[in-house]
Amino acid sequence: MSTSxxxxxxxLPYSGASAMFYSRWRRALPEWLQVRPLELPGRGMxxxxxxxxxxxxxxxQLAGEISAELDGPYxxxxxxxxxxxxxxxxxxxxxRGLPAPLALFASATAxxxxxxxxxxxxxxxxxxxxxxxxxLKGTPEDALANRELMQLALPILRxxxxxxxxxxxxxxxxxxxxxHVFGGxxxxxxxxxxxxxxxxxxxGFSLDMFEGHHFYLVQQQSSLLRCVRRYADExxxxxxxxxxxxxxxxxx
Numbered sequence: 001m002s003t004s005x006x007x008x009x010x011x012l013p014y015s016g017a018s019a020m021f022y023s024r025w026r027r028a029l030p031e032w033l034q035v036r037p038l039e040l041p042g043r044g045m046x047x048x049x050x051x052x053x054x055x056x057x058x059x060x061q062l063a064g065e066i067s068a069e070l071d072g073p074y075x076x077x078x079x080x081x082x083x084x085x086x087x088x089x090x091x092x093x094x095x096r097g098l099p100a101p102l103a104l105f106a107s108a109t110a111x112x113x114x115x116x117x118x119x120x121x122x123x124x125x126x127x128x129x130x131x132x133x134x135x136l137k138g139t140p141e142d143a144l145a146n147r148e149l150m151q152l153a154l155p156i157l158r159x160x161x162x163x164x165x166x167x168x169x170x171x172x173x174x175x176x177x178x179x180h181v182f183g184g185x186x187x188x189x190x191x192x193x194x195x196x197x198x199x200x201x202x203x204g205f206s207l208d209m210f211e212g213h214h215f216y217l218v219q220q221q222s223s224l225l226r227c228v229r230r231y232a233d234e235x236x237x238x239x240x241x242x243x244x245x246x247x248x249x250x251x252x
Contacts, residue, residue, distance in 0.1 A: 007102065007236045008074040009228075010066060011037045012082035012089070014108075015164065016133075016157035018044040028225050033232050036069070038062060043156055051159035055166045059088035067098055073239045075103045075232060079217060081164050083109035087200070088167070090175050100176055102235040104201075105228060107182040108189055108214050111196025112169050121165030129154050129161070135188075138215035178204030180231050182224060184216030185209050206231070 009029075011022040019037030026035045040058070042051035052058040062085075070093075078086035083106035090104055124132070130150065133139045143149055179201040183194045191209065198205040208227050210220040217224050 005236065005240055006032045006034050006072065007232050007239075008034045008036050008069065008072065009232070010074060010076050010086075010089075010101075011035060012076070012078035012085045013037070013040065014078075014080035014082050015160035016153055017082075020044060024221075025225065028221065029229060032236070033229060036074075038066070042159065051156060053159055053162040053166060055085060055088050055163050056092075056168075058163065059085060059092040062089050063092035063096055063098065067093075067096070070099045073102050073236055074099075075101045075105065075235065077105040077107070077228070078109070079107040080109050080214065081160055083107055084112065084115075084164060084167060087112055087175075090177070091172070094175070102239055103177050103231060104175065104179045105182070105231075106179060106197055107217060107224075108184060108187055110189055110193035111181075111199060112167070112172070113196055113199045115167075115169075115193070115196070117165050117167050119165075120161045124158060124161060126150070126154055129157050132161075133157070136215065137213045138218070172200065174200055174202040176203055177201065178206070178231075178235070180228075181205070181207045182217070182227065183207070183209050184212040184214060184220075186212060187214045187216065189214070 011019065011025070013019050013021055019039040022035055022037040029035060039046050040052065041049035041061075052061070076086040076090060078084070086104055086106060090101060094100065130144055133144060134141075179197050181194045181197045183189055183191065191207070194207055197207075210216045210223055212219050
């Protein structure tokens with residue numbers, strides 16, 4: 001495929017994580033599906049920037065930052081908090097009149113319409129944060145016991161939980177792009193909560209479940225990426241067909 005027919009996949013990290021989590025995906029996906037991790041303020045290469053605690057403000061900031069990269073087909077992917085942030089980002093892009101993504105991929109996060117974020121609206125202390133990490137089954141016990149590591153990680157996690165707690169659904173028109181949702185069969189996020197995502201699309205919906213808990217996407221990476229690749233290929237094929245039709249009509 002030529003460069004113009006590649007699909008850029010903007011990937012948003014989960015609470016406490018850096019965009020580096022998605023770097024391994026580059027080796028596992030074909031060249032036409034370009035993984036573009038989005039680093040959030042306060043971590044990784046943006047460590048010197050203040051952590052953000054307002055999800056709507058962060059979405060607006062990200063929309064401005066990626067606006068120059070939307071000259072071709074693209075999609076959004078987010079896991080956990082990243083899925084909710086991807087939803088806000090899709091709305092922020094629409095509000096700016098920017099090109100819409102071909103699809104939104106949301107992983108291990110309840111649909112926005114009825115989700116309860118009250119648990120995250122109140123700042124948590126270190127013990128509560130560590131207990132939550134242990135519940136999510138994504139952090140090894142030796143890491144949780146590492147005081148220096150936790151001193152670096154917990155402020156980011158605390159801010160990200162407040163970021164989630166700042167979410168307010170309000171009056172939302174359904175998004176124009178399909179929403180593909182993924183979840184772990186043993187995760188606390190139930191299938192009925194994942195199904196709630198279908199209320200926020202006017203274009204199409206799917207739900208795929210995998211063995212595993214909240215961080216199923218680590219153990220089930222190959223299966224998940226096959227699924228993402230299949231949907232992305234379908235959307236890109238339709239986009240290319242539509243682009244070809246528009247070009248033919250323009251030339252008479």
